[in-house]
Amino acid sequence: xxxxxxxxxxxxxxxxxxxxxxxxxxxxxxxxxxxxxxxxxxxxxxxxxxxxxxxxxxxxxxxxxxxxxxxxxxxxxxxxxxxxxxxxxxxxxxxxxxxxxxxxxxxxxxxxxxxxxxxxxxxxxxxxxxxxxxxxxxxxxxxxxxxxxxxxxxxxxxxxxxxxxxxxxxxxxxxxxxxxxxxxxxxxxxxxxxxxxxxxxxxxxxxxxxxxxxxxxxxxxxxxxxxxxxxxxxxxxxxxxxxxxxxxxxxxxxxxxxxxxxxxxxxxxxxxxxxxxxxxxxxxxxxxxxxxxxxxxxxxxxxxxxxxxxxxxx
Numbered sequence: 001x002x003x004x005x006x007x008x009x010x011x012x013x014x015x016x017x018x019x020x021x022x023x024x025x026x027x028x029x030x031x032x033x034x035x036x037x038x039x040x041x042x043x044x045x046x047x048x049x050x051x052x053x054x055x056x057x058x059x060x061x062x063x064x065x066x067x068x069x070x071x072x073x074x075x076x077x078x079x080x081x082x083x084x085x086x087x088x089x090x091x092x093x094x095x096x097x098x099x100x101x102x103x104x105x106x107x108x109x110x111x112x113x114x115x116x117x118x119x120x121x122x123x124x125x126x127x128x129x130x131x132x133x134x135x136x137x138x139x140x141x142x143x144x145x146x147x148x149x150x151x152x153x154x155x156x157x158x159x160x161x162x163x164x165x166x167x168x169x170x171x172x173x174x175x176x177x178x179x180x181x182x183x184x185x186x187x188x189x190x191x192x193x194x195x196x197x198x199x200x201x202x203x204x205x206x207x208x209x210x211x212x213x214x215x216x217x218x219x220x221x222x223x224x225x226x227x228x229x230x231x232x233x234x235x236x237x238x239x240x241x242x243x244x245x246x247x248x249x250x251x252x253x254x255x256x257x258x259x260x261x262x263x264x265x266x267x268x269x270x271x272x273x274x275x276x277x278x279x280x281x282x283x284x285x286x287x288x289x290x291x292x293x294x295x296x297x298x299x300x301x302x303x304x305x306x307x308x309x310x311x312x313x314x
Contacts, residue, residue, distance in 0.1 A: 004139070006130030007180035008312065010070060013170040013282035014062035014148075015269055016051035022270070025050075025164050029157055039164055044244025046267035048166035050151075056089065056096075060148045061103050063171040067144065068104060071173065079132055079143040080104070080111040083125035085118045085273040085302065089149050100146060109144070118197070118302025119240060120188060122147050122274035123310045126172065127186045133176045145172040147274035159198070159271075159303075163242045168272030168279050184295070184311040185226035187219045194305035208305060213250040215307045220297060223309035227295070234311075235294035237261040238284065240276040240301060241269060262289070276300065281312075290314045 022045045026036035039045045060082070068074060082097040090096050097111035114125040122145075129143035148169025151157040157165055194200060194208045220237075224230060237260060239247060244266050251258045265280050272279060277298040284290050291314065298310045 004134050004176045006126070006133065006183040007175050007178040008126075008183060009142070009173040009175050009178050009180040010067050011170065011172045011278050011282055011285075012063040012066040013168065013275065013279040014059070014066075015049040015166070015168045015272070015279070016054055016059070017049075018051045019047045019049045019166075021047060022164050025157065035161070038161065042245055043163065044263070044266050045164055045270045048164050048270045049272075050167050054150075054167070056148075056150050057099060057103055059150065059167060059169050060100055060146050063148075063169050064100070064104055064144065064146050067171045067173050071142075074106060075108060076140055076142045077106055077109050077144050077173075078136060078138070078141040079129060080106055080109040081125045081129055081143060081145045082111070082113045083121040083145055083147050083274050084113065084115050084149050085121065086149065087115050104144075106144070117188070117190070117306040117308070118304050119273050119276070120300040120302035120306035120308040122277065123186060123298060123300050123308045124188060124306075126174065126183065126310065129174045130176070130183060133174065139176050141175070143174045145174065146170070147278060149273055159242075163271045165271045165273065166269055168269055168275040170275045170278035170282070172278060182313040184229075184313055185223045186308070186310045187222035187226060188306055188308040189215060189219055189222075190304070190306045191215060194303070197303040197305075212246065212301070213253055215305075216299065216301055216309075217250060217254055219307040219309045220299060223297065223311050227311040229295060229311060231256065231297075233295055234260070234297045235291060236284070236289070236296055238277050238280045238296050238298045238312075239263070240299055241266045241271050241280070242301070243271075274300070
């Protein structure tokens with residue numbers, strides 16, 4: 001663990017008010033009623049929040065503006081990092097991080113994106129922000145990490161037999177040694193044999209499914225090891241929301257109590273790409289489920305395939 005610890009000073013999340021049932025999403029994307037029933041009864045999905053009239057930058061700015069209202073001096077924000085799943089979210093002539101910097105009124109911040117780890121780009125962005133702040137040498141400097149995107153084609157609106165995707169965004173304000181939640185460790189692994197992602201062969205997809213929880217658990221335990229902790233020291237796992245089945249299988253495999261994994265938002269929002277763990281963290285805070293001094297294990301998995309975990313002390 002570094003001498004100067006990255007602290008999560010504030011996290012906010014946002015989802016559009018408009019929502020749709022998984023059956024409505026399935027019908028709109030040409031799936032049959034049996035597939036829709038599978039998403040609900042087996043995968044544990046219920047609703048998806050989507051607003052076709054909401055602009056991408058309105059989606060991204062919503063939680064960021066909530067965070068900025070609590071910042072006495074926005075000039076301290078040295079870095080603005082946009083973490084997203086898909087590399088291409090805007091036309092080639094629109095640099096999304098730059099557009100966000102202008103929208104949020106942060107002209108002096110260095111703005112850039114973190115991607116190519118798909119849905120695991122979120123935790124990577126927090127790690128990058130911490131490394132930059134430590135290297136900067138100014139312990140008053142801060143970084144703003146923003147997540148969120150809009151599913152724009154049928155290929156990314158659902159993962160066949162796995163999940164349905166919706167819209168959600170989050171903003172995380174980070175500092176060094178500040179009065180916030182301490183990031184104790186981060187671990188990630190990329191399994192390049194699954195680099196074809198959504199276009200994997202049937203055989204490779206089967207291998208990905210068979211090893212998914214193995215590799216994820218390895219990164220969860222590695223993050224715990226780097227924080228000098230054990231799973232018994234963790235109050236709750238704050239997961240990504242791909243589906244309920246994956247988590248119940250992992251719990252059964254490793255003997256983890258399913259009640260120690262926050263699964264409530266899977267039915268409420270379905271999968272929101274990089275925003276999942278932060279949306280869950282904000283929900284837990286709003287429900288008074290986070291206890292000062294307790295440790296929480298955040299997770300994400302990106303198709304392609306990157307497995308990541310992070311230990312946070314609230």
